Amino acid sequence: MAHALAPLQRLKAMLGLGGGADGLPVRLSSRRFDGRQQAPVSELGFDQPLLWVVVALISWGLVMVYSASIALPDNPRFANYAQTHFVLRHGLAIAMGFVAALVAFQFPMRTWERMAPWLFTLALLLLILVLVPFIGKGVNGARRWFSLGIINFQPSELAKLAVLLYAADYMVRKMEVKERFFRAVMPMAIAVGVVGMLLLAEPDMGAFMVIVVIAMGILFLGGVNARMFFLIALVVIAAFALMVMMSEWRRERIFAYLDPWSEEHALGKGYQLSHSLIAFGRGEIFGVGLGGSVEKLHWLPEAHTDFLLAVLGEEFGLVGVLTITVLFFWLTRRIMHIGRQAIALDQVFSGLVAQGVGLWIGFQAFINIGVNLGALPTKGLTLPLMSYGGSAILMNLVALAVVLRVDYENRQLMRGGRA
Known part of the structure; x- marks a missing residue:
């Protein structure tokens, strides 16, 4: 006792x-x-402000997906789709995500810790299977999805959660040797490297970047030697730079990002970025009003997925973009606080998991916002909780349910009970 x-x-x-x-x-x-x-100690079972911010982001995202996709049936490519096709599928994914989140919340963190290696193994198998012809679904030259009828499932989204849980479990198991590079870091580096090779084969460099940031962040927060951590960071940066240099279409994206208005890039790799910037410019301070976007009328490709923020910026202006940015900053900070609280209560695995989710949501939101604003090179990462994408919404909600479970167990411990 x-x-x-x-x-x-x-x-x-x-x-x-x-x-x-x-x-x-x-x-x-x-x-x-x-x-x-x-x-x-609050008698509430979990962090309700966090839940309501998540609900607000999801609700706003649902409205924006409808606004950004309502004109798509005018395009011959989507001629057989109804105007409500994408918003209904997005709403279905949200409903499935909430059900999955409710189920995930029921599992104690001890159970998640036991399941971590098995979930990681499952994610690896799915990443292999999605590359098999006639099993994985290919779109625009990428093979990243399983077609499940009502939803296309992307195993890279499961891999983010699986690597997160595995890295947290790994650090707990290796706590006594965390100062030794080869014994503490190399096995995790090999595991992330295998996942990375499978993701690059799809190809999905964006998901690989997120997974690397999650794994490295958990290693750092878990107490890995700082000098070794920065050495790993330099190696990772050099590896990504090498991948860009060796890939012609990735190099073209970088050059297009540096000058999207040039004659060479305006109708090519810089087309999305240039029209995204036009959308923000039209929005000015307060926007043109909900539904008033012009760029979504077949000028801005993928307006309901990767570039949803550009449509939001056009319709809600600078005020809308700043509101979204503040909400994601607050959400990330709140999640990290829950993680620190768990570590203070000697729940190291729970704390690292929560902080890993904070890194995941915060980093992916930062990249998407930066890409939409032209501050970062174009990269196919959706805006968490808001962009159209069934498996992304599903796994985001499951991850946040795990964070709420961590907070719930923290409150139990602070009331003198058991987690």
Whole structure:
């Protein structure tokens, strides 16, 4: 019993809640705690503000997917589709995601820890199968999907969650040798490298970038030697630079990003970026109003997926873009706080998982926003929780449900119960 209370006592000591006058004052969010104050633990089972921000992003995304895709049936490529085709499929994916999230929330973090190696193995098998002809579905030269009738499932989205859980479990198991490079880092590097080769074969460099950031972030947060971490970071950057140099179409994307308005690029690799920038320019401060976008009328390709933010910027202006940016920043910060709280309670696996989800959501949102604004080279990454994409929405919601489970168990421990 004394051992079970130790994490709670350490957290109270950190927050200065011991009840004595010697407690150090600290600031947590907007509330100040010191040794003379008691901090009542909320009776709510999980972080409700986080849930409502997620619901707000999903709801706004559903509206924008409808707005961005409503004119697509005018295109001969989508002539057989109804105007509501994409929004209905997106709504179905959201409904499936919420059901999957409710199921995921029921599993204790101990169960997720036991399942981590098996989920990683499953993700590897699916990444192999999707490359097999007549099994994986190819679109625009990429083979990334399984056609499941009502939804196209992308195994790279499952791989993000699987690598995240596996990396957190791996760091917990290797905690005693985390200062030794070959024993602590090399096995994880090999696992991520295998996943990377399979993703590059699809090809899906964007998903590989996200997975590398998740894995490296968890290694760093787990306490891997800082010098070794920065050495790994340099190697990874050099590897990505080499991949760009060796691929002609990737080089063209970089050159188009540097000058999308040139005659050479305006109708080629720079076409999407130039029309994205036109959309933001038309939006100005307050936008042209919901439904008033011109760029979505077959000027901006993939407006309902990778470039949804450009349509949002045209219709809601700078105010809308800043609102989205602030919401994603707040969401990422809140998730990271839940992870730190779990680590303070000696729930290291739970804390690393939550922080890994924060890195995933935050990094992918940062890349998508940067690409839409022309601050980063064009890369096929969707805006989490908002862009059209069934498997992405599904796995985002499952990952966030796991974070809420971490928060739920944190609250149980702070009330003196068991996780």
